[in-house]
Amino acid sequence: MAKRGGFPGGGMPGNMNNLMKQAQRMQRQMEESQKEMETKEFEAKAGGGAVSVTVTGKREVTKVVLDPDVVDPDDIEMLQDLIMAATNEALRMVEDANNEMMNKMTGGMNLGGFPF
Numbered sequence: 022m023a024k025r026g027g028f029p030g031g032g033m034p035g036n037m038n039n040l041m042k043q044a045q046r047m048q049r050q051m052e053e054s055q056k057e058m059e060t061k062e063f064e065a066k067a068g069g070g071a072v073s074v075t076v077t078g079k080r081e082v083t084k085v086v087l088d089p090d091v092v093d094p095d096d097i098e099m100l101q102d103l104i105m106a107a108t109n110e111a112l113r114m115v116e117d118a119n120n121e122m123m124n125k126m127t128g129g130m131n132l133g134g135f136p137f
Contacts, residue, residue: 047126054122061118065110067103074107078115082108 058078066073071091075084091100 051123051126054126058115058119058122063111063114063118065107065114067107067110072100072103072107074104074111076108076111076115078118080112080115082111 061078062075062083063078064073064075064084068088068091071088073084073086074082076082085104087100087104091103093099
């Protein structure tokens with residue numbers, strides 16, 4: 022019975038084999054970079070340093086520091102806004118670091134919208 026499709030000799034051509042090896046190497050590098058990213062911490066401040074928020078590369082808040090002068094029981098909304106601003110900035114820092122890592126890994130290639 023004759024074989025259908027495939028490559029002559031039943032194996033992958035050299036270029037395809039090399040592409041697969043490159044893809045596997047890139048996947049290992051991405052996994053290592055992601056693990057490294059998860060251990061990093063990113064700190065952002067708001068209100069001239071009155072509020073400081075630290076998040077990990079896993080996007081988990083690990084520390085919130087408040088200057089006692091910013092804690093005003095009559096103006097809780099300002100404190101809430103400062104915490105929110107610092108947290109959002111720290112999360113943007115994580116996103117920027119992730120994007121920078123991916124650009125280094127892919128050499129700036131557009132991978133068609135993959136969610137990395």
